[in-house]
Amino acid sequence: MKSSQRGIPAGAALASLFAALCCAGAYISIPLPIGPVPLTLTNLFAVTGGLLLGPLWGPLACLAYIAIGALGFPVFSGGRGGLAHLAGPTGGYLVGYAVAALASGLLARKRGALASALGSAIGFATILALGAVGLKVLNDIPWGKAIAAGVLPFLPGDAIKAALAAVLCRRLGPFVDSLTGARDGSA
Amino acid sequence: MRGIEFFRNVSIGQYRAGSSYVHRLTPATKYLWLLALMVSGIASASYAGALLPLALALALGAAAGIGPGFLLRGVKPIVPFIVFTGLLQVLFSWPGDGSRVLLALGPISLSAREARLVLMTVARTLSLMTAIGLFTSVTSEGETVHGIEDLLAPLERLGLHPARLALAVGIALRFVPMIAGELESIAKAQASRGADFGSGRGGPIAKARAYLPLFVPVTVRALERAELLAEAMESRGYAEKGRTRLASYPEQGGEALARLAAVAACLASFAMDHFFSR
Numbered sequence: 001m002k003s004s005q006r007g008i009p010a011g012a013a014l015a016s017l018f019a020a021l022c023c024a025g026a027y028i029s030i031p032l033p034i035g036p037v038p039l040t041l042t043n044l045f046a047v048t049g050g051l052l053l054g055p056l057w058g059p060l061a062c063l064a065y066i067a068i069g070a071l072g073f074p075v076f077s078g079g080r081g082g083l084a085h086l087a088g089p090t091g092g093y094l095v096g097y098a099v100a101a102l103a104s105g106l107l108a109r110k111r112g113a114l115a116s117a118l119g120s121a122i123g124f125a126t127i128l129a130l131g132a133v134g135l136k137v138l139n140d141i142p143w144g145k146a147i148a149a150g151v152l153p154f155l156p157g158d159a160i161k162a163a164l165a166a167v168l169c170r171r172l173g174p175f176v177d178s179l180t181g182a183r184d185g186s187a
Numbered sequence: 188m189r190g191i192e193f194f195r196n197v198s199i200g201q202y203r204a205g206s207s208y209v210h211r212l213t214p215a216t217k218y219l220w221l222l223a224l225m226v227s228g229i230a231s232a233s234y235a236g237a238l239l240p241l242a243l244a245l246a247l248g249a250a251a252g253i254g255p256g257f258l259l260r261g262v263k264p265i266v267p268f269i270v271f272t273g274l275l276q277v278l279f280s281w282p283g284d285g286s287r288v289l290l291a292l293g294p295i296s297l298s299a300r301e302a303r304l305v306l307m308t309v310a311r312t313l314s315l316m317t318a319i320g321l322f323t324s325v326t327s328e329g330e331t332v333h334g335i336e337d338l339l340a341p342l343e344r345l346g347l348h349p350a351r352l353a354l355a356v357g358i359a360l361r362f363v364p365m366i367a368g369e370l371e372s373i374a375k376a377q378a379s380r381g382a383d384f385g386s387g388r389g390g391p392i393a394k395a396r397a398y399l400p401l402f403v404p405v406t407v408r409a410l411e412r413a414e415l416l417a418e419a420m421e422s423r424g425y426a427e428k429g430r431t432r433l434a435s436y437p438e439q440g441g442e443a444l445a446r447l448a449a450v451a452a453c454l455a456s457f458a459m460d461h462f463f464s465r
Binding site for chain 1: 229265268271272275276304315319322323331335348351352354355356357358359360362363365366367370402403405406407409410412413414416417420421425426427
């Protein structure tokens with residue numbers, strides 16, 4: 001995304017709103033019967049933010065969300081907050097949000113249907129992969145258990161969310177582009 | 188309607204206004220103390236080293252007029268995480284764990300090494316949460332955001348934009364309650380038309396399906412807000428260069444000393460590892 005003078009207020013406004021959506025998304029959290037990682041909408045907003053806002057403002061939105069949570073505001077899943085969570089069992093997912101937004105933002109620059117779908121899928125895969133690495137490293141448990149507790153329960157839900165993110169990106173993309181003036185060069 | 192009122196409780200912060208010496212420190216110094224307490228809490232290898240930040244945070248809290256009960260409140264929500272981490276340690280034994288077995292229940296056993304790891308986790312969590320509780324209770328929202336901007340300012344040279352991050356954090360903090368409000372009103376509108384939130388029936392999948400229709404309207408409304416905000420910023424001549432601040436944070440006497448003390452506290456905590464046997 002080109003950061004023209006026009007782009008900065010629009011980008012900042014969009015990034016803050018996606019950060020706020022990530023915060024609010026954590027409140028729609030559905031506890032799963034297995035393990036400590038609940039199902040939330042935060043990852044949906046993180047990936048959609050990456051797809052819609054591109055590789056600069058998308059990750060920035062996630063970083064802002066992480067910063068807000070790290071400072072102790074209760075915006076992580078299940079109404080928790082604090083820097084301890086970045087170092088806690090689910091810290092890998094939090095780091096994953098920013099990396100996923102970057103990855104999907106880079107992939108979906110062109111806004112084709114295929115690019116959106118691919119970017120969305122890669123985004124969710126990144127979150128799950130980093131989440132599992134976090135579970136493994138921070139809890140000192142074997143790989144098998146980390147994947148069983150931190151990846152497998154989310155696959156069905158995340159597949160639905162990935163499809164939703166791709167569709168949303170296609171629908172809302174033109175709106176975001178007109179707002180940032182990034183793609184048509186005018187404004 | 189349980190589960191809807193819930194959205195409103197995105198309470199922002201637990202700042203306790205005050206005029207104590209601790210309150211009046213510059214944001215940079217407060218961040219330095221936060222960092223020092225957290226690093227020493229996480230990285231110390233002994234109980235004494237991991238608990239020293241807890242003691243310091245409680246002492247600083249007392250100096251700022253904030254009681255230990257208020258600071259320790261932050262520990263409660265993460266008790267389930269501590270329990271889970273503890274369970275993981277106990278359930279999966281370490282390969283080649285030769286330490287003494289303290290307790291055995293069928294195939295599950297608690298070795299001395301596992302017990303130590305669990306206790307260290309508890310000590311570290313107590314220290315971390317108390318340090319963060321102290322920081323958020325003496326640092327206002329504005330200070331928090333300006334502090335981020337100041338601390339990350341050197342990254343500007345690497346082509347990064349710390350000012351943008353600070354801006355996004357600052358705006359997002361104001362938007363969280365608004366989005367929570369939108370979410371609540373949309374959820375209520377849908378509930379009044381027969382949608383079912385939070386009744387707990389049907390398990391996680393049914394619950395997830397009930398929430399998904401919220402996503403689209405909330406996103407669309409948020410985007411509309413973003414457009415308004417961008418226009419407002421533009422029409423007021425927002426530019427990245429040459430911004431000034433309304434608030435200023437004058438350094439008070441002993442500011443440099445307070446920063447040195449933070450570094451000393453961190454070193455002292457590591458020194459504890461030496462003096463106290465593990």
